[in-house]
Every structure is written in C-alpha cells, then in structure tokens.
Amino acid sequence: YLEHGAVLNIVFMSNKTEHNWHMARFDSRPGTTDGLLIKDGGKGNNWRFNNMSTSRTNSNSWYRAKIEFSNERARMFKNGELVAEITNPQMFGKHIGLFNECANVSVDNFKFSET
Helix, strand or coil, rough: EEEECEEEEEEEEEEEECCCEEEEEEEEECCCCCEEEEEECCCCCCEEEEEECCCCCCCCCCCCCEEECCCCEEEEECCEEEEEEEEEECCCCCCCEEEEEEECCCCCCCCCCCC
C-alpha cells in the first residue's frame, strides 16, 4: 500500500558493503513509472534505470508485488502481471530487503523462498 507520492523499492542481489544492488521500484509519484534499477557505483546517489516499464503504481491501493531472480534473469510482477525483466543480471551479493522513499508505504507481509 503506497500513500500518495510514495515509492517502494525491493532490493535483491545486494552487496551492502560495496553499496551495489538491483532494485524493483514501485512508484506512485506523478509522471513516473515502475521498473528495475541498478546501483553499481558504490556509495552515493548513483542509481541507473535498467529496464523501466509503462506500468505505474497508483497510490492508496494494495498491490501484490513479486520479484523472481537468478543469475539468468530478474523479473518484477505486480498483481501477477509481468512489469519488467532483465537477463543475465550482475550478481553483486546475496542480500535482499526493502525500503520506501518520499512517503509512507505499508507492507502486509514479506516472504522469501528459494526454488
């Protein structure tokens, strides 16, 4: 659930020490879209868009977000529909997590499973 203007970021394949990771962004800010980003330049604000979609997350609604990733592919889903995909993502590390930006985000549950 994203309040107006909120952003939910799900981080995966993360190396916290080196500040490198991939990120699925669900964005409710006006004029922005959802998609996959990468942070691979160490400390600081060095995000890059990796594969942005035309999908936009509306505020004040609940969504089911799902991220699937392996060394072959990373895929981002919203309510069961594919939003964005990248192939052969660089494996920075093994950490996952989430954080919000700009406004409040509510998460009902967070589950990680290996297949």
